Amino acid sequence: MSGGIIAIVITLIVIGGISLSTVAYFALQRHRADAVAMAGYRKLAEEAAADQRLLLGELQELTGRVAAVEQLLRSVDER
Template identity: 75%
Template sequence: MTGGIIAVVIVLITIGGITASLVSYFRLQRHRADAVAMASYRKLAEQAVHNQRALEERLRELDGRVAAVEQLLRSVG
């Protein structure tokens, strides 16, 4: 009877180890997928910042042009 109990314990320990390994593996895969998603979000955020800076620059340029046109209209009128 003792040999049977030892065999069951060994099988349970083996199954527990395999289960823990599988859980760790899939957790690692999920973490890697999250890291890839975060990298693409970071790239998107950097692109949005770049686009916003370009837009601000363009708006400053247009602001200067509008000011020049306003000054021209004041000098004519």
């Protein structure tokens, strides 16, 4: 009788180990997929920040042009 119990316990330990290994494998695969997605989001965020810097430069240039036009209009009004 105790030989049968030992066999059942060993079988349960083996099945538990296989189950645990399978769950750990799929968790690792999910983590890798998340890491790839996060790398894509990071790249997108860096591109957005670079685009914002370009837009800021263009906005500053336009602000300077508008100031020059305002100054020109003021000088015309003064005459």
